[in-house]
Amino acid sequence: GPKVLQIPSHQIIDMGQMVTLNCDPVSNHLYFYWYKQILGQQMEFLVNFYNGKVMEKSKLFKDQFSVERPDGSYFTLKIQPTALEDSAVYFCASSFGVGNTLYFGEGSRLIVV
């Protein structure tokens, strides 16, 4: 079936540094999402993105977070600067339209030390 690819699968980074998580969504999909799952907790919605704009974001989407998809390439989540509480697995997802099935990547595990 359709695949969403995430790069990197794992990253360890020093607190205060910048990190970019990359997502290659399903090719004809138009909506893109990031979810965050802290170890032992539920997966939670961060943000969704359509037509070059953030459509909705949760309270977890701090000012240090940003998303973009320049020129239809990777959909990225950037955290600058990182904090210890940003350690989590970040899942990217995409869908063709509103109400359509979300397809998820395998996640990027971020460890901030």
Next chain:
Amino acid sequence: GDSVTQTEGPVTVSESESLIINCTYSATSIAYPNLFWYVRYPGEGLQLLLKVITAGQKGSSRGFEATYNKETTSFHLQKASVQESDSAVYYCALGDPGGNAGAKLTFGGGTRLTVRP
């Protein structure tokens, strides 16, 4: 806010036994949410198992079934006879069908299922 509560794992059953994973939801901001079961097999990404958008209807896939019960706000996942290949983590989720910003989902905490051969 909206929330989903499901059976806490891990759950271990033997092959060919029946299975039920409970899921209840609270949708304070959505009158008629869409309900989903997603599954993550070892080494793979989260994938949709089944989806039901109408209260009272049943969804089924790969031998699994779940019925959207609006009265009890439940969406329990059942299978009559599990196989070792069903070992995975199962997530119940709800979504807002009226959202115009994509399909934001609220997930339960996941239930890890291990099926013994």
